[in-house]
Amino acid sequence: GAVVSQHPSRVICKSGTSVKIECRSLDFQATTMFWYRQFPKQSLMLMATSNEGSKATYEQGVEKDKFLINHASLTLSTLTVTSAHPEDSSFYICSAALVEPGAEAFFGQGTRLTVV
């Protein structure tokens, strides 16, 4: 299957600082990337859909000014958590897929963010 690489796998930051998470599709051009958030023992919740070259579409309740998404190329999307607070601590996972409706979705390894 296709490979999606996500970095870093773990990050600890101080409250008020910003953190950038990268998501790369290594062997295919991903027209669409998705960012999910997962709380302990909970399901993955979609945060935003990122299309190359256009603004991300955010789900209801997700602050677009706090979670900045950039999808500058067909192989790279970034999520920046700005002015992070302890409540932003979570597991963030990216996914990449081709635009075809039946296409398989591939996921990164996830990033464990801890804000202290």
Added chain:
Amino acid sequence: KQEVTQIPAALSVPEGENLVLNCSFTDSAIYNLQWFRQDPGKGLTSLLLIQSSQREQTSGRLNASLDKSSGRSTLYIAASQPGDSATYLCAVRPANQAGTALIFGKGTTLSVSS
């Protein structure tokens, strides 16, 4: 709005048992359904992908079925092993919502004892 439910939430079995994990979804308008495995603190590993036109998919000891009209899928694991211990997630790709993001269930956490 599409909702995905997985039953049971947790399951403990002795090694060697065959087991079934259940997934149900409320809207049958889907493009496909995927089963994933997630180890603690890790990302997702895709196990099986079933297109809406298919009834089942098999990979090794895993077999997934799909009954789209009734909104159900099962993941059958044969001859379970301790290495199968993980959380198993079911996700559907809705066909009648904007975007192509997957909608996930909460998962079934499986523990296989030796």
